[in-house]
Structures are given as structure tokens and as C-alpha cells.
Amino acid sequence: MRAAPLHLEAGSDVRLTLEQFARQSKATGFVLSVVGNLSRAAFACPDRPAATIISGELEIITLQGTISPNGVHLHLSFSDVDCQVWGGHLEPGTLVLRGADLLVGLLEEAARPTTGPRVKIAVLPGCPYSIRALRMLRTLAIPYLEIEPDGAGPVPQLFIDGVAIGGYDALAELHGRGELEALRP
Numbered sequence: 001m002r003a004a005p006l007h008l009e010a011g012s013d014v015r016l017t018l019e020q021f022a023r024q025s026k027a028t029g030f031v032l033s034v035v036g037n038l039s040r041a042a043f044a045c046p047d048r049p050a051a052t053i054i055s056g057e058l059e060i061i062t063l064q065g066t067i068s069p070n071g072v073h074l075h076l077s078f079s080d081v082d083c084q085v086w087g088g089h090l091e092p093g094t095l096v097l098r099g100a101d102l103l104v105g106l107l108e109e110a111a112r113p114t115t116g117p118r119v120k121i122a123v124l125p126g127c128p129y130s131i132r133a134l135r136m137l138r139t140l141a142i143p144y145l146e147i148e149p150d151g152a153g154p155v156p157q158l159f160i161d162g163v164a165i166g167g168y169d170a171l172a173e174l175h176g177r178g179e180l181e182a183l184r185p
Helices: 014-025 128-139 168-176
Strands: 002-009 029-044 052-068 071-079 085-090 095-106 119-122 144-147 157-160 163-166
Touching: 002 014, 002 029, 014 029, 014 052, 014 071, 014 095, 029 071, 052 085, 052 095, 119 128, 128 144, 128 168, 163 168
Parallel strands: 119 144
Antiparallel strands: 002 095, 029 052, 029 085, 029 095, 052 071, 071 085, 119 157, 157 163
């Protein structure tokens, strides 16, 4: 691993800057630390249809998650002028106020087999849990292959490296424990 310092000027969009950095440097890694402030924070809360937007003088508390040329998955927490803490999934539109300094850990490319996606998923059109599972995989930039359901159980049916892991709830639990990150290219 190598560490890369990254300075964001006033007005920079935090998420878009990190996405651009990952694409241009062809880097996979994670945010190690951050210090700075925001004029606007855009973040997604669970089960909310749209991003929450808060403007003002906001102090960044944490920014953590992963970056890769295929996308980012970052969580932000910050406080407002009343020291109330807010946070959620970082969305585009989060703007730096005066400046922000990040330290990004970049991983060395490990030899990976190129035999195709490690995740296979059996879904049915219109199934809400199938839709959620596919959305989660796309959001996390995890390659997957859709397969036909075997007819012997509910959908979605998920397989990682050929091992059945269950349905949407099992996928969400793995994500909650951070165990899906290893499946990203």
C-alpha cells in the first residue's frame, strides 16, 4: 500500500473529485483520513428516495470507504454550527468550503483470476428483492452474472465463488460487515 495526499480546494465536489482521482490514477484503495470543512453536504440516508442536502459551515468529522476506477462507496459524517452530527452515504453535490485534506491509501494490484464475475445471482423480473440486490451490486461496482433461478427457492438466489449465500438479506448482511469489498475489481 502507498499513501497519497489529496488537497481539495474551495468549491470542489468531494465525491466527484475522488471518482476522478481513482479513474485518472487507475487506483483502488480507501480513505485513511480527512480534515476540512464543507459549505454543502449531500448524503443518502437508508430508505430515503432522495439525497438529504444541508448547507452552512459544516465541519467534516469522518469520510471513509473505498475508491476504484469503477466507482466509489463512501460514508460521510459532519457537524453543523450547533455541533449536531449528520451523516450517510456521500453523494455528488458535497462541496468544500475553504479546503479539505485527504489521505488516500492505494492498494497494489494483486494478481486476480480473470475467469469472470465471482458473483452469480438468480432473479425474477419485477421481484422487489431482486431489484434491491441488483441495485446494491451495481452501486458497489461488484461485477455479477445473472443466471436463471433453479425453481427450488425464493429469489434472489446469490452465489459467491459457487457457494450459495442466500437472498437479499444475506447480501445486505455481508455488505453491513464490509465483506463485499473484496469482490470489487
